[in-house]
Amino acid sequence: MLAKWPDRVVSEQYPHAAMAEALGPCLAFWHGVALTAWFICEDPSSRTDMAGLAKYHARHLQALSDLGYPIADSLFGELVEAETRLGPPQPIVDERTLESGMSFSMQLGQRRGGFPGLRDIITKHRRAWTAPHFDGYLRALWETELRRASYEYNVLSEQRGKAPTLKQFTKHATGPSNHWFGGDVTALYAALGLKAPAKQKRRRIMPVDRVGFAWTVFQALGGRPFHRRVVVDSRTDADRQGEEQQRNHAYKRLAEESLWYLQLQEVLGRSPDLDDFGASKFEKIAVVVTSDAEQFWPTYVQAIEQAKVSPKPAPEQVKSTPVFVGSPRHEGQKEVTPAEERDRVVDRPPPDPDPPKRSWLSRLLGRR
Numbered sequence: 001m002l003a004k005w006p007d008r009v010v011s012e013q014y015p016h017a018a019m020a021e022a023l024g025p026c027l028a029f030w031h032g033v034a035l036t037a038w039f040i041c042e043d044p045s046s047r048t049d050m051a052g053l054a055k056y057h058a059r060h061l062q063a064l065s066d067l068g069y070p071i072a073d074s075l076f077g078e079l080v081e082a083e084t085r086l087g088p089p090q091p092i093v094d095e096r097t098l099e100s101g102m103s104f105s106m107q108l109g110q111r112r113g114g115f116p117g118l119r120d121i122i123t124k125h126r127r128a129w130t131a132p133h134f135d136g137y138l139r140a141l142w143e144t145e146l147r148r149a150s151y152e153y154n155v156l157s158e159q160r161g162k163a164p165t166l167k168q169f170t171k172h173a174t175g176p177s178n179h180w181f182g183g184d185v186t187a188l189y190a191a192l193g194l195k196a197p198a199k200q201k202r203r204r205i206m207p208v209d210r211v212g213f214a215w216t217v218f219q220a221l222g223g224r225p226f227h228r229r230v231v232v233d234s235r236t237d238a239d240r241q242g243e244e245q246q247r248n249h250a251y252k253r254l255a256e257e258s259l260w261y262l263q264l265q266e267v268l269g270r271s272p273d274l275d276d277f278g279a280s281k282f283e284k285i286a287v288v289v290t291s292d293a294e295q296f297w298p299t300y301v302q303a304i305e306q307a308k309v310s311p312k313p314a315p316e317q318v319k320s321t322p323v324f325v326g327s328p329r330h331e332g333q334k335e336v337t338p339a340e341e342r343d344r345v346v347d348r349p350p351p352d353p354d355p356p357k358r359s360w361l362s363r364l365l366g367r368r
Contacts, residue, residue: 001183002267006170007198009183010266011206013259022179024141025063026134029071030126032057037079037122041086041115050079050118067140069133075125082121087113145176150192166197203266205308206259213307214255215314220303222289223251250288257285258304271301 002010012018020027036053039046048056054076064070089112095105152172156164166173166185173185181187189196207213226248228241257277264272274282274297282300283293290296 001174001177001185001200002263003170003174005267006166006173006185007200008267009200009202010263011204012178012183013206013210013263015210018178022141023138025060025067026069026137029057029060029064030122032060033075033079033122034119037115037118040083041112041118043109043111045109050076050083053079064137067137067144069129069137069140071129072125075121078121078125079118082114082117085114085117142176142180145179146188146191149173149176149188153192153194163195203269205265206262207308207311209311209313210259212313213311214258216307216311217258217303218251218255219312220306221251221254221300223248223255246288250285253285254300257281258300258307261301261304262308271305 002008033053036046036048036050036056040049054061054073061071089110091110092108093105094108095103149172153164153169156168160168173188177183177185177188181191184200186196186199226245228245261272261277264276268276274294279293282297286293286296286300
């Protein structure tokens with residue numbers, strides 16, 4: 001259910017993200033704790049250590065406590081103690097050898113052995129929390145949302161002197177309708193004991209394989225697997241690589257937004273035009289690949305329509321890794337002689353002046 005069109009039910013762009021949102025602070029907390037353990041041991045950096053874990057997740061912990069399902073304090077004590085038993089820091093080194101025989105290495109950070117110990121502590125406490133609490137926790141979530149929606153409905157009724165229309169109630173109905181009723185607002189009304197509005201309309205266009213569809217759009221626009229080389233031949237090569245990366249990033253953003261295009265088709269019952277889609281949003285993304293966004297629009301629409309007819313499954317590495325590449329090398333990489341190797345330049349990607357909010361699909365389609 002989209003707030004602007006409450007009389008329609010549309011396909012969810014990111015089902016996994018919608019599920020995570022519905023499951024609330026429970027999933028956010030346990031997922032976050034596991035990620036922290038991994039980053040401390042196996043990745044170059046972590047946003048917090050185990051001593052700061054409770055403070056870092058204070059909002060989630062408070063929400064769980066308010067719902068009546070707090071996390072045991074003993075979890076944090078055990079993790080802090082286990083962190084002291086981790087192995088000594090070891091450098092994470094990226095070593096590469098060119099076909100010319102030249103080799104080089106770069107230190108990317110450090111790791112510490114002992115992740116299985118942290119993982120097992122987290123697993124033990126997560127299971128101990130989940131077994132007795134998860135069913136009650138879910139019930140508390142949907143009851144809380146429904147009570148809030150009922151309260152807001154009554155406030156609107158009191159203010160207006162009569163029952164609010166669906167459009168007036170939409171702001172408070174969208175969340176619980178999407179979380180617990182698959183976008184069916186009439187089911188929400190029934191759960192609240194209210195007279196339901198007219199049944200919503202539904203037109204299914206969104207493919208089941210969202211990633212495959214977006215991957216097909218990405219390729220049709222000109223996108224390809226891209227790996228930014230840290231070491232390049234010259235500043236000119238670095239600039240060329242930077243431009244290629246910017247174009248690839250724009251194609252990925254446009255591939256993401258193709259799901260919004262399909263939602264609009266389901267809502268409107270026709271193909272949306274540039275104004276329906278959002279001309280300023282489209283131009284902001286497309287400016288990297290074209291000087292005339294309006295002229296590029298038909299190309300974008302054609303790529304989407306072709307992907308609807310013949311989508312291609314995304315390669316496994318797209319689904320399981322954060323970049324479009326299976327090895328440090330890519331097809332267009334140029335070999336260099338030992339003399340040229342001495343003149344190579346370390347290239348750092350520029351910061352994104354306007355970093356977009358990262359979605360589930362963005363993570364699958366790669367990151368900058």
